[in-house]
Amino acid sequence: MFSAIYFESAVRDHPRTRAILRRYRDLPQIECERYSEIFNRKSQNFRLQKENPALILARKHGRKVLPAPGGYGFDAAGSHYFSHMLNCIYDCRYCFLQGMYRSAHCVLFVNYEDFADAIERTLSGSALPKEDAHPRYSQHTYSQDTHVPTRTDEASRGAEQVFYSGYDCDSLAFEPASGFAEFFVPWFAARPRAVLELRTKSTQIGGLLKHGPIPNCIIAMSFTTAAAAARWEHGVPAIDKRLAALRRLQEAGWSVALRFEPLMPDTNPDACRELFELVFSRLDSRWLHSVSIGLFRMPADYFRNTLKLYPDEALFARETRTRNGVTSLRHPNEEAWLRQIETALFRHIDPKNYYRCADGETDREN
Amino acid sequence: MNATSEHPSLPASGGSEGTVNLAVAHRLEAERLIQWFGLSEIMPREEFPCFEDGEGLSLVVTGSGAERAAAGVRYLHGRRLGSAWLNIGIAGHGSAAVGTGLLIHRIARRETGKRFWPPAPGLKLPGGSLxxxxxxxxxxxxxxxxxxxxxxxxxxxxxxxxxxxxxxxxIISDNPAHPLAGFRRGQVPSLFGARESEIRSLVAHLRERGARFAHWRSLPAEYRQLLEKYHFSVTRKAALGKLCRRFTALGMGPRLTVLVSKRYHSAGALMAALEGELAGALPVGGKDSNEPAF
Structure with a gap:
């Protein structure tokens, strides 16, 4: 999986560092002062590095909890995200991380306790100041379609703050080595007014099953159609396996959510119907926390970077549109197409449990 | 220059695919490499002796010291473009045995404290700091x-x-037990000889990686044909490259060939035709082609 392990001198003796170095004892283990010496340096090439990524163990300094981008998920009063890891062990061609970083190495911040302290401070009312708008989306906002109901279920209504994990990484994919959920699930269990959403495509659920369900933790699994998954999701567990994992979680009493994204504009609604039928034949829709659909979209500068990396990739060669700093793929009749897909979805779920992450008008095209 | 943008060593198509430039300090370090890879000297000999195999592998003998090494790299770059670079040579070590080969993961320059981090290619070669x-x-x-x-x-x-x-x-030539004073230059070829398979695998790895990198960024032959047929400004030339790449990426290469064979009254008219063809285009024959469009 990794070509080498780098570790900061400051975390050399951290128990998580030591455990991971033991786990990967056969790999080159290289000490550095700061992870930024190796990660995201000028002229690094994400695509080349993705062939042989390294793991970097580091300490996270500075802000550890940030406001979630508008339209990211819940309609809750306080939505935040935190990233214990930068980059992902999977290789999804549509992923914005390719355009965000010049480096494909995975950085794992081992100081979970400091993240927990930062979350605690956020919970205790030291609200994030306005100038701390989401760093990647501060120039624009996503517009929610006003015709589509927004999710307002019990968990979010009762909760003061929602904390997303899995924005800059997959929350569970590295769990056997990182022990991320093993640390944070019990921590959130003791703080019922905080909601933790773990976004993932991983089937690494052993730790969750071992711990047992907590009402304020949601496991949100992403899905695309079978054809899209086969073409663009490299190294990701098969849809069947993901569904089997979700079913086990649901049977164990965990709150699970479905994220159908990113939806590509050439996706035939029939392919979505097939996916929905498969998904809802395996899961009990009555016990789903929430369901969302999101179109493929990427901050425009990340899209430009990604296009430079993958000029030979059909996905990025299609017509695009850029609106409010966000690039998406063009669809000639997007709203009608999306409604067709939503209609198919609403055969299986209560629309009250649904929200859409989508962009609207076009203002620049390529 | 930003090496990840348009670098002169990465031309429109072909040319530097899989090219590797080697740099050694001394002629004795070059000896085995010249023999293994069938390298011949590039003539006329100028400031730095250079060698090549005619198939994308080149070598420069830089002389001793960091400044000479840097100058040698720049010199070879001027004569033979390389998509990848490899420095091979002998070194002392605080503990490693003489003859050990080390893939370097971290370089520190003692004079300045500046550090460099060569990538770990996952070849399972022993590694170390330098x-x-x-x-x-x-x-x-x-x-x-x-x-x-x-x-x-x-x-x-x-x-x-x-x-x-x-x-x-x-390759380690000296250590505290076998100090430099006792080292004879004539030992260099045999030290290299013992590490032949490691060096060959590293060169092969860089050739493959460099070839892939060049291929990702290559432009179809039609691009060059169009440059010869029409006059493009610098800006339009870049835009043409992007359009040609989109045709290829979308599996529309045959359509591009047809368009190239047509005659347009200007480069602008050609560009408009290319853009028109690409409007609303979807990938041809991809795995998701079982999902008819809309």
């Missing part, structure tokens, strides 16, 4: 390799190509 010094090391104070070129080499090469295509490989 300190580049300005005079031959005799103390071996740290558990690291010591050389006189790598920091200069890496700094210069990483201004030419992405650092993800630059490696440094050192």
């Amino acid at each position: 300190i580049t010094v300005s005079e031959a090391e005799t103390e071996y104070a740290e558990d690291a390799a010591y050389d006189m070129e790598a920091a200069g080499f890496f700094a210069a090469a990483s201004r030419l190509v992405t650092p993800d295509l630059i490696n440094v490989y050192k």
